[in-house]
Each structure stands twice: as structure tokens, then as C-alpha cells.
Amino acid sequence: MDLSQYLEIFIDETKEHLQTLNDQVLIMEQDPDNTDTVNEIFRAAHSLKGMAGTMGFKRMQRLTHDLENVFSEIRNGKMSVTPDIVDVVFKSLDALENYLANIQESADEGTEDNEEIINLLNAIMDGGVRQPDIPDELDETVPIATAAPAEAVPAADGVDKRKFLQLPVAEFEINAMTEAVANGMNVYGATVYIQESCILKAARAFLVFKGIESVGEVIKSEPSVQDIEDERFDFDFSLFIISDKPIEQVQKVIANVSEIEEVVIEPYTPGSAVTQVATPVVEEKIETPVVEETKSEASKESAPEKKKTNDTKKKPVVNRSVRVDIEKLDDLMNLVSELIIAKNGLVSANAYEEHGQAQQFNEQIEYLERITTNLHESVMKVRMVPIESVVNRFPRMIRDLSKKLNKEMELIMTGEETELDRTVIDEIGDPLMHMLRNAADHGLEPTLDRIKKGKPQVGTIRLNAYQDGNNVTIEVSDDGGGVDVEKVKASAIRKGAISEEQAEMMSDKEAIDLLFQPAFSTAEKVSDVSGRGVGLDVVKSKIEGLGGDVVVSTVLGEGTTFTVRLPLTLAIIQALMVEIQDEKYAIPLNSIVGIEDIMVDEVKLVQNKEVINLRGTVIPLVRLDQMLDLEPSESDSESLVVVVVKKGDKQAGLVIDNLIGQQEIVIKPLGKYIYIHKMFSGATILGDGEVALIIDANTLV
Amino acid sequence: MAELENNDEIRQYIVAKLGCEQYGIDISYVDNIVRMQKVTRVPKTQPYFIGVINLRGEIIPVMSLRNKLDMDDSAVTNTTRIIIIKPETGALLGLLVDEVREVVTLSEEDVEKVSYDNGRDDANYYVTGVGKYKDTLISLINVNGIISD
Numbered sequence: 001m002d003l004s005q006y007l008e009i010f011i012d013e014t015k016e017h018l019q020t021l022n023d024q025v026l027i028m029e030q031d032p033d034n035t036d037t038v039n040e041i042f043r044a045a046h047s048l049k050g051m052a053g054t055m056g057f058k059r060m061q062r063l064t065h066d067l068e069n070v071f072s073e074i075r076n077g078k079m080s081v082t083p084d085i086v087d088v089v090f091k092s093l094d095a096l097e098n099y100l101a102n103i104q105e106s107a108d109e110g111t112e113d114n115e116e117i118i119n120l121l122n123a124i125m126d127g128g129v130r131q132p133d134i135p136d137e138l139d140e141t142v143p144i145a146t147a148a149p150a151e152a153v154p155a156a157d158g159v160d161k162r163k164f165l166q167l168p169v170a171e172f173e174i175n176a177m178t179e180a181v182a183n184g185m186n187v188y189g190a191t192v193y194i195q196e197s198c199i200l201k202a203a204r205a206f207l208v209f210k211g212i213e214s215v216g217e218v219i220k221s222e223p224s225v226q227d228i229e230d231e232r233f234d235f236d237f238s239l240f241i242i243s244d245k246p247i248e249q250v251q252k253v254i255a256n257v258s259e260i261e262e263v264v265i266e267p268y269t270p271g272s273a274v275t276q277v278a279t280p281v282v283e284e285k286i287e288t289p290v291v292e293e294t295k296s297e298a299s300k301e302s303a304p305e306k307k308k309t310n311d312t313k314k315k316p317v318v319n320r321s322v323r324v325d326i327e328k329l330d331d332l333m334n335l336v337s338e339l340i341i342a343k344n345g346l347v348s349a350n351a352y353e354e355h356g357q358a359q360q361f362n363e364q365i366e367y368l369e370r371i372t373t374n375l376h377e378s379v380m381k382v383r384m385v386p387i388e389s390v391v392n393r394f395p396r397m398i399r400d401l402s403k404k405l406n407k408e409m410e411l412i413m414t415g416e417e418t419e420l421d422r423t424v425i426d427e428i429g430d431p432l433m434h435m436l437r438n439a440a441d442h443g444l445e446p447t448l449d450r451i452k453k454g455k456p457q458v459g460t461i462r463l464n465a466y467q468d469g470n471n472v473t474i475e476v477s478d479d480g481g482g483v484d485v486e487k488v489k490a491s492a493i494r495k496g497a498i499s500e501e502q503a504e505m506m507s508d509k510e511a512i513d514l515l516f517q518p519a520f521s522t523a524e525k526v527s528d529v530s531g532r533g534v535g536l537d538v539v540k541s542k543i544e545g546l547g548g549d550v551v552v553s554t555v556l557g558e559g560t561t562f563t564v565r566l567p568l569t570l571a572i573i574q575a576l577m578v579e580i581q582d583e584k585y586a587i588p589l590n591s592i593v594g595i596e597d598i599m600v601d602e603v604k605l606v607q608n609k610e611v612i613n614l615r616g617t618v619i620p621l622v623r624l625d626q627m628l629d630l631e632p633s634e635s636d637s638e639s640l641v642v643v644v645v646k647k648g649d650k651q652a653g654l655v656i657d658n659l660i661g662q663q664e665i666v667i668k669p670l671g672k673y674i675y676i677h678k679m680f681s682g683a684t685i686l687g688d689g690e691v692a693l694i695i696d697a698n699t700l701v
Numbered sequence: 702m703a704e705l706e707n708n709d710e711i712r713q714y715i716v717a718k719l720g721c722e723q724y725g726i727d728i729s730y731v732d733n734i735v736r737m738q739k740v741t742r743v744p745k746t747q748p749y750f751i752g753v754i755n756l757r758g759e760i761i762p763v764m765s766l767r768n769k770l771d772m773d774d775s776a777v778t779n780t781t782r783i784i785i786i787k788p789e790t791g792a793l794l795g796l797l798v799d800e801v802r803e804v805v806t807l808s809e810e811d812v813e814k815v816s817y818d819n820g821r822d823d824a825n826y827y828v829t830g831v832g833k834y835k836d837t838l839i840s841l842i843n844v845n846g847i848i849s850d
Contacts, residue, residue: 338758583742628744670743670753672792673848674762677745683753683760691741691755 006203007107010055013047014100018093020044022396025089029399032081042071048096054200054259057109060099066121067092073125088120090400161264164189164238167222173240176219177268180242185216188247189268191238192254193261202231204259211253216243235261240268326422332379337572337666339372344663344687373664376572384419387465387474390429391416394436398461401440408447408458409440415465420472424546424566428474431539435476435562436461438536443478443560453557455479471548471590472568477561483554485511492517512552516540547681549698551648575665575684575694578643579658580624581633584692586665586684591697593644593651595659600638612653614644619651622700627679633657645697652701667694711808714832716839717784717798719767720775724798725805725832725839726784732793733785734801737777751797756785763795769847770827775799788844796847805839807832812841 024041027034049064067089073079095114102110167189177187192208194201205228212218218225220240223233243250247265254263346365391413398411420428444450444459451457456479464475489503492514498506516536543550548566567573567590575586576595596614603610603621610621621642625632635657642653665684670676670693681696714725715734733756740752740763749768753760763783767774780800787793812830827846832839 341758630744668760671760671762671794672790673764673794674743674750674753675746676743679745680743683741685755685758685760689755690739691753691760693741693743 006055006200006206007103010051010200011100011104013051014096017044017048017051018097018100019392021048021093022090023392025086025093026395026399028081029083029086035075038071038075042068042075045071050197051200054198054203056258057099057103059111059113060096060109063092063095063099063114063118063121066118066125070121070124079124079127085124087403088117088124090396092117092121161191161193161262162189162266163191163236164222164240164264164268167220167238167240169220169240173220177240177242181269185242185244186247187268188216188241188243188250188265189238190241190250190254190263190265191236192263193236195259195261196235198235198259201233201235202229204257205229205233205237207257208254208260211257212239212241212243212250215245215250215253216241329379329383329422333383336372336376336379339375340572340664340666341685341687343368343372345689346687348687376664380421380568380572383422385422385425386417386419387425387428387472388416390425390432391463391465394433394463397433398436398440401437405441406447407440407444409444409461410458411436411461411463413463418465418467418472418474420566421568427542427546428564428566431542431564432463432474432476434536434539435564436463439476439478439480439560439562443480445481449481467568468565471565474564474566475561476564477559479559482556482558482560483512483515483552484556488512488514512554515552516550549648572664572666575663576643577660577663577686577692578656579660580628580656581630583628583630584660584686584690585624585628586663586692586694587643587645587654587697588681588694589662591645591647593646596642596644596653598640598642598653600640603640612642614651614653617651619644619653621653621655623655624695625655625657627700645701647698647701650701652697654695654697654700665692665694711806713804713806714839714841715784715804716802716834717766717782717796718800718802719770719772719798723802723837723839724766725807725841726786726796727841727844728804730786730788730844731784732787735783735785735795737781737783737797754783754795756793756795759793761785761793761795763797764847765797766842766847767797767799786844788848790848794848805832805834807834807839 021041021044024037024044028037028041031037045064045068049061049068052060052064070079070085070089074081074085079085092114095112095117098112099109102108180187192205194204198204209218209221209225209228218239219242221228222238227233228237241250247267251263251265254260254265343365346368394413395411398409401407402409439461444461445453445455447457447459450459460479462475462477464477466473485508488511489498489506492498492511493500493503497514497517503511516539540550543564543566546566548564550562550564552560552562554560574589576589576592578585578587596612598612603612605611606618610623611618612621623632640655641657641659642655644651644653646652667682668684670680670683679696679699680693682694683691684694686692713728715728715731717724717726735756738754740754742752743750743762749764751763751765751768753762755761765774778799781797782801783795783797784801785793785795811834812832814830815828827843828840829843829846830841832841
């Protein structure tokens with residue numbers, strides 16, 4: 001059985017349904033009387049069950065079935081929502097997620113039966129009123145493969161179920177059939193009816209075709225194979241089959257596919273179609289196909305309509321989205337990169353042109369520039385995904401943590417619609433989850449302590465995301481006890497990370513940064529939520545790996561805020577091109593505050609380091625030529641060109657020789673084998689084909 | 702058995718000159734040979750890397766084979782070439798050599814293996830063997846050896 005082509009759809013849809021269930025059950029817990037929610041839950045559970053059954057995941061189907069029973073009770077008002085029920089429901093959802101994870105990995109649901117959860121679910125059912133509608137629910141789940149015996153079929157219930165008899169048969173098809181018969185093969189006509197409750201009917205049909213291939217050959221089908229694959233058919237389709245096997249065997253193969261309502265099959269003689277069609281007159285035979293065609297068109301038209309109603313029933317809110325292979329996007333992205341490089345080439349070629357014809361040339365370049373910028377933006381947008389897809393699992397997580405830690409807390413999320421590059425989205429989930437766990441476990445005080453301190457009993461964790469220029473900022477804050485700097489220092493000394501003298505010299509900020517050291521945890525007891533000392537350092541390195549940074553601010557007794565800043569995009573950035581002696585470097589524009597002309601005599605020495613006083617702020621000066629291992633040049637110029645860069649609220653001035661200008665650059669990796677100092681974040685290719693390194697200003701501040 | 706097969710094996714090598722010494726690089730690793738072009742220096746990297754170049758939109762690090770083998774720099778001349786090799790790890794690497802001479806075919810019996818067991822110093826490690834071709838000796842470069850550190 002090859003279901004692989006449906007597996008992906010199954011996984012995606014199951015994820016969606018599980019997310020809906022998680023969300024809605026959370027709402028139901030707060031507001032048990034909301035019938036919309038309960039209906040929504042029921043629908044999602046029902047679809048899930050059907051899909052699992054279709055794909056042959058029996059264990060998953062069984063669990064959803066029992067789960068659905070519980071929802072059905074609640075929906076019918078025979079049972080009220082209690083925290084116990086919600087707990088069991090969440091457990092079941094987790095178990096389902098595990099099945100899904102297994103399926104994703106190995107296309108198999110695994111062998112875990114989750115008896116315990118099923119027993120719990122059944123116990124709930126027993127506790128409630130035994131409802132009468134369970135039996136027919138059961139009927140629906142067990143895949144029925146009833147195949148009516150072929151003999152009993154013809155016109156049994158008034159309508160002729162042998163729809164294949166009405167199919168138009170072309171000349172060459174008749175030839176093929178006659179030839180087959182001459183070769184001792186059998187020709188069968190069949191009409192297959194699929195259960196109307198079937199969700200993936202195309203998959204079913206596919207399995208039927210696959211099955212027939214093992215015993216014979218399909219020479220014609222109505223609707224066409226393509227239409228069937230695209231689910232453009234009602235609940236039946238007709239086939240002509242050539243096979244050397246007896247009719248019972250062929251019928252059995254088809255009937256063995258689950259969710260097949262009925263198989264009507266009988267031997268077919270090529271001439272019979274003509275005789276069965278009302279008029280046996282030969283001239284009219286030509287007309288017959290035309291009639292049939294309009295008929296099949298009519299049925300095609302009604303099919304999508306029916307499907308539409310099905311869809312609306314299944315999912316009231318459909319995300320209108322197209323799934324695009326990330327590789328295709330990457331290709332597109334590379335093309336855009338090439339285009340930009342080509343454009344830059346034109347720009348630099350233009351610089352050497354004579355003034356005469358330059359006018360028109362310039363216009364063309366501006367035009368090209370406009371296109372590339374737009375193209376870049378739209379490709380970027382395609383890659384953008386709202387962070388909602390990452391954060392929507394957090395409310396559930398906080399609820400579980402609240403139970404586990406026995407602390408009352410709530411999560412308030414804002415800005416879920418903020419968009420980030422797909423590559424960032426994929427990576428950011430774990431760090432965020434870790435910070436939330438951290439806030440729940442270490443940040444918030446136990447409920448009793450909160451009452452003593454006169455704080456609201458329920459702790460609040462906020463997750464706030466917003467776009468800030470070329471960055472996206474995500475803040476995770478709690479209104480807990482804040483970080484106790486002395487405790488952090490004491491712990492660091494105990495662990496031998498710093499000496500006591502160092503601890504005394506340390507500013508509060510430096511001490512808080514200790515939290516990001518590997519193997520550091522201040523929690524006095526290690527819980528299974530957090531506090532094993534792996535974590536914040538991983539969070540930090542992950543975020544820095546994405547080109548972002550994370551800072552902590554804390555007020556003792558009032559709470560802690562982790563602020564994560566991430567770049568909006570990774571591949572193409574605006575940069576300032578500078579020259580240091582005869583080498584060219586790029587400095588990303590988003591870290592630049594400004595460019596200053598500083599007189600040489602304004603440079604002061606503090607603790608033997610060069611600083612400048614810039615409008616009241618003293619900032620350190622970095623001589624880039626020294627950083628880049630260049631021989632210092634004897635310049636007799638009276639002023640220095642200083643690029644002021646920032647990292648968080650710290651600033652530094654980078655001394656350069658010449659400004660070239662602002663340019664859109666494509667970040668390229670520097671290749672393997674060669675060691676790249678962390679002050680370079682990559683390289684780019686300039687218009688003339690030369691390579692320039694990109695200076696990561698963050699490492700110099 | 703495997704050894705016997707190896708003995709019959711015939712390999713082709715690209716012969717490059719560093720000063721008056723000849724070095725052979727297994728042709729199956731060679732992707733391309735390009736003329737000297739503008740190389741962008743990469744500060745603070747390993748001393749034997751002279752920098753990176755742009756090869757058809759891809760950035761490729763270039764190593765000076767002279768420096769790697771502890772020889773002094775030589776001036777860039779008309780004959781200086783960058784041999785682009787593609788080791789098994791996939792990513793491209795440029796090797797700067799003074800001159801590329803010819804392609805030679807050596808059978809296993811023309812090659813004397815260098816043994817590492819005693820006195821395994823770096824220079825030997827980068828060379829798998831010495832091939833005899835006509836009246837000259839060619840040191841055969843261990844491509845995976847020179848990229849391993």
C-alpha cells in the first residue's frame with residue numbers, strides 16, 4: 001500500500017486539528033458553556049478520527065474515537081466540564097501528538113496503545129450517563145468493507161448501480177477488449193461506491209487502482225484517473241478491467257480497501273454497452289457519447305459544489321495559504337541575489353562612463369534598481385511567517401506548567417501576527433519555550449509567597465512581539481521576584497566560575513550576564529521544568545547564531561524581562577561600504593547609528609584606551625586598521641572618519657579611512673576550511689566581482 | 702586482494718611547480734584551474750590562507766600551497782595559477798601554485814609510498830608518495846591531508 005503521497009497532507013491536517021483542539025479545549029476550560037467551542041472541538045476530533053482511520057492508523061483512531069465520545073457527551077449536555085476531564089483530554093492530545101511524531105518520523109504510528117488514557121476516557125464515560133448514540137458512532141469508525149455480491153446487484157433497488165454500462169466506449173477501447181478476450185483474458189466492468197463519510201476518497205480510489213494493478217489492468221475509468229486523483233468525483237467511479245483472474249478475486253481486491261461501500265462488478269462484453277443504451281440504432285450511437293459527455297460534465301459541476309459544503313462543514317476558518325517547498329524559495333532567492341549583483345555591476349560600470357549618454361543609462365539603472373528592490377521585498381514576504389505558528393502552543397504549555405509547579409499563572413501574548421523569516425521561525429521555538437519555562441519556574445514566586453508580598457495571586461507572564469525597523473523584538477517578561485544579583489554571584493563563586501574578588505568588582509549587569517554561562521542554574525532545587533543548568537546559554541548561542549541578541553533586565557521584587565532581538569531577514573541586507581587603506585569592507589546598516597567627522601585632538605585617553613565625547617556620551621574608539629592587522633598608516637589628516645555603531649545600548653566608534661556609500665549586499669558564506677574570526681559575519685560580492693568581508697559590528701562594541 | 706587491485710591502478714595527476722619542486726594532484730579532485738585574480742585578504746585566519754576569491758558567484762578560500770608546505774612566498778608571475786580542487790567533503794578550495802605544467806599518468810609501480818610510521822612530520826603527511834616520471838620526481842599531494850587542519 002502506498003499512502004506516502006497522502007501522508008504529508010495527513011500530517012499537516014492532523015497538526016492543524018490538534019492545534020485547534022488544544023486551543024479550543026483551553027477556551028472550554030475557561031468557559032464551559034460556550035457551545036461554539038464545544039462544537040468546534042467535536043468537529044475537529046471527528047475529522048481527526050476519520051483521517052486516522054483512512055490512513056490505517058488504528059491506535060490513533062481508537063484513541064480519538066474514545067475522545068470523541070467524551071466530547072459528544074459534553075456537546076449533548078450530558079456531562080459537564082471538570083478540571084479532571086480537561087486533564088485527561090490534554091493527556092490524550094499529547095498521546096495523539098506522540099503518534100503524529102512517530103508517523104512523521106517513520107510513517108508508522110508506533111506500538112504504544114495508551115491503554116491508560118483510554119481507560120481514563122472510558123471511566124469518564126462510565127461516570128457520565130451512558131449515552132445511546134455510542135453504537136452508531138462505532139459503526140462509523142469500523143471500516144466497513146461490505147461488498148455486495150455481484151449477482152445481487154442488477155437493479156436491486158430500482159436504480160441500476162451498474163453505472164459502467166452507461167460509459168461511452170471508444171472504438172480503440174473496444175478493440176483492446178476484443179483482443180484481450182481473444183487472448184483468453186476476461187473483461188470486467190465495475191462501479192465502485194465509496195462511503196459518503198470518507199474524507200480522503202482520492203486516497204481510497206488510489207488504493208483501488210493499486211489493488212487492481214496486482215490482478216489485472218484498468219483500461220478505462222470514468223471520471224479519468226487525473227480527475228480521481230484530484231478528488232473531482234462524487235462517491236462512485238466506474239472502471240473497465242482486463243484480467244486473467246476470476247471475477248471473485250478482482251472483486252475481493254477492490255472490496256478489501258477500507259471505506260468502500262460497495263463494488264458492483266460483472267463480466268463485460270464490448271458490444272453490451274451499445275445494447276444497454278436505450279437505442280440500438282447505429283446512427284444514434286454517434287450521438288450517445290455526446291449525451292454522456294454533457295451528463296458527466298453536469299456531474300463534475302455538482303461535485304465541487306458538494307465538496308465545498310463539505311469543506312465549510314469541516315473547517316469554518318480556512319487559512320488561505322499555499323504550501324511552497326522551501327527549496328524553490330531558496331532558488332528564487334538565489335536568482336534575486338544574482339540580479340542584484342548584476343545590477344551592482346551596471347552601477348559600477350556606469351561610474352566610468354562619459355557624461356554624454358549617461359542620462360538614459362542612469363534611468364535604466366534606476367528602473368532596474370526599482371525592480372530588484374521590489375522583487376527582493378516580495379520574495380522576502382513569501383518567506384515570512386507569522387510567529388503565531390510558533391507561539392500558539394505556549395498557552396497550553398503554561399497551563400500544564402501551572403499545574404505541575406502548583407503556581408497560579410497566566411500567559412498574555414501580544415503581537416502574534418509579527419512576521420519573521422521562515423528560517424528564523426524554525427529555530428526560534430525552542431529558545432522561546434525555554435525562556436517561558438524559565439519565567440514560570442524561576443521567575444514567578446510560589447503562590448503563597450505572592451500573597452505574602454501583596455502581589456496578585458495569579459502570576460503574569462507576557463510574551464510580546466513587535467517589529468522594530470529591520471529587527472523583530474520578542475520580549476518575555478514575568479512579574480515575579482526578579483533576579484537576585486547577590487544570589488547569582490554566590491552561586492557562581494560556589495561553582496568556581498568566578499572568584500570572590502571578581503564578584504565584588506562586577507556590576508549588576510555583568511552579574512546577570514552570568515546567567516548565560518554554561519552550566520549555571522540558581523534554582524535551589526532542580527525540577528524537571530528547568531534548572532538543570534542547560535538552557536540559557538543554549539538560548540543565547542542559538543539566538544546569536546540567528547544573528548540576533550538577547551538581553552535581560554530585572555528589578556528585584558518586580559520581575560524580569562528577556563528581550564530577544566532578531567534580524568528580519570538573513571540573506572540580503574543594506575550595508576555601508578567603507579575603505580580601510582585599500583581594502584573594502586561592508587558594515588550592516590542596522591547596527592550603524594551615524595557617521596561623524598572627529599578632529600584628531602578630540603580623541604582622549606581613558607584607562608589607556610581611546611575615547612571620544614559625542615554630544616555628551618563618551619564612547620570608545622576602535623581603530624579598524626589595527627583590528628584588521630593592517631600596518632598603521634601615517635596619515636597627517638586632522639580629522640578621523642568615525643562610524644558609530646551600537647549593540648543594545650552600548651556604542652562604539654569605528655575609525656575608517658574612506659566612505660564608499662550605501663549598498664544592498666547579498667550575504668554569502670565564506671566557504672569551508674578557512675578559519676573566520678567572529679568579527680566577520682560573512683562576505684559579499686561587489687559589482688566589479690571583488691569580494692568584501694562583512695564586519696559584524698556587534699563583536700566590536 | 703584489495704592491495705593487488707591497487708597495484709594495477711593507473712592514476713592521472715596534474716603537475717604543479719613550486720620553485721623547482723614538482724607536486725602532483727590527483728586529477729579526480731581537480732575542478733578547474735584559473736589564472737591569478739584579485740584575492741581578498743581575510744584577517745586573523747590561518748597564515749597559509751591568502752584569502753578568498755569569487756569564482757562565478759561563489760566565494761572560495763585560497764590556500765598558498767607554498768606556505769602550507771612551509772616554503773617561502775614567491776612573487777606572483779604570469780604563470781601563477783589557482784588550482785580549484787573539490788575534496789570529498791564537497792566544498793571547493795583553491796590552491797595557489799607557481800605554475801601548472803602538465804598532466805601525467807602514473808601506474809602504482811611508479812609511485813613510492815611515503816611511510817608515516819617513523820618521523821611523521823607535517824610535510825610528509827601532506828604528501829602520500831613520490832612518483833617517478835621520466836627523469837623527474839613528483840611529490841603526490843594528499844588532498845584530504847591538507848584540508849584536515
